[in-house]
Amino acid sequence: MAFVGMFGSGKTEIAMNMALKLAKEGENVALADLDYVSPYFRSRDKRGFLEEFGIKVVVPPGKYVWADTPMIPPEVFGILSNKDIKAVLDVGGEEDGIAVLGYLRTFMKNTTIYFVINTRRPFTNTVEGIVTFYEKLRNRARVDFDFLVSNTNLGPDTTEEVIKEGEEIVKKASKILEIPVAFTVVPSFLKDCDCEFDKFIIERYMELQW
Template sequence: MKKITVLFGNYGSGKTELSLNFALALAEKSRSVALVDLDIVNPYFRSSEHAEMLEGRGIRVIAPVFANTAVDVPSLPPDVYAAFGYEYAVFDCGGDPVGAAALGGLKQRFDAMRDDVEALFVVNTRRPFQDSVENLEESLRRIEGRARLNADGLALNTNLGPESTGDELAEGYELAQELAVRTGGPLRCVSGTSEARAAFEARCPGCAAERIELRIYTRPDWLA
């Protein structure tokens, strides 16, 4: 995994759960990990129970509060820039205009170290308006434009939350492949619970993308 991992996607894509798992996995091999929450619409890391859990694992949680989220490009507080001083940093960026624009405020930093940055668009084809390759590409291009950062690849995370049967991940694979062809960004990883991954392996044994087993840390009725 590169020094900087950026995960962005629409509301309900599961990017926050994926960010959480990425950071925890990194913390197992490094004592220098930061997790930056730029998800303005769904400010998950304002929940103290999870921040305490992360910090207990040695992860620095940076959850900036923006003074005025109505502005086109919100100013970033200094603690966000502190993330670049860690060995690894994971950025959880929402698909909302303010969150994506906040990420865009880091363009110069990302450009200066582009080889050490990997930006992934999280795909959940079971969310509203994400059930076609055209809609997925429109969402991706919109977020890229606001964030001023192009996706290096895709992270497939199709699920229905607590109602998932495991088949959803395999069903989303075809659309993710189509999106990869259209955008030129390869499918980097497939993430899901152990049950979802088992169903995926049975139906899509030829997939070459990295497999990531998710542990669910959020309450059952929550969608990132």
């Protein structure tokens, strides 16, 4: 599976949580950090933590983990081709970040692609905004997306109302785009909240501790 979307839509948190969930279920999991556009807050920052759960973390070699240059580690082709591995791709944001999927697409026949949306982010706060950027990203990726993910949140200030408001907007976008909503992301501190779509409960691993 691959998580795509705009800058700061929550792709990395969801990819990490998904990889951890699959690993805890006993799957052989690899997480590929394909974000070559953001300088910080990438899943590679939590590599050691993920590896403790037996997850193979695919990142550029050595010191190049600190770079923001378009390097695709060759292992990515391996984890996408190996049927025994559940591959989770954490893709960089916006048109420049998603361009990598075009390059990988012949290896992605069995990869489900999730378009992650936070309606409390600039540019995807309306149905029209979501539709516009969905099309832009899909054109750049040269692959079709399979699902939308409703990830409306305000970090530590997220409330049940914020999540529900996001679901409403994403639902409307889903109708226009004719693509289903896979799930709604819910932070663990609101795990009992009432959602329209299936819940995916996450911990926020990237949150700053100060």
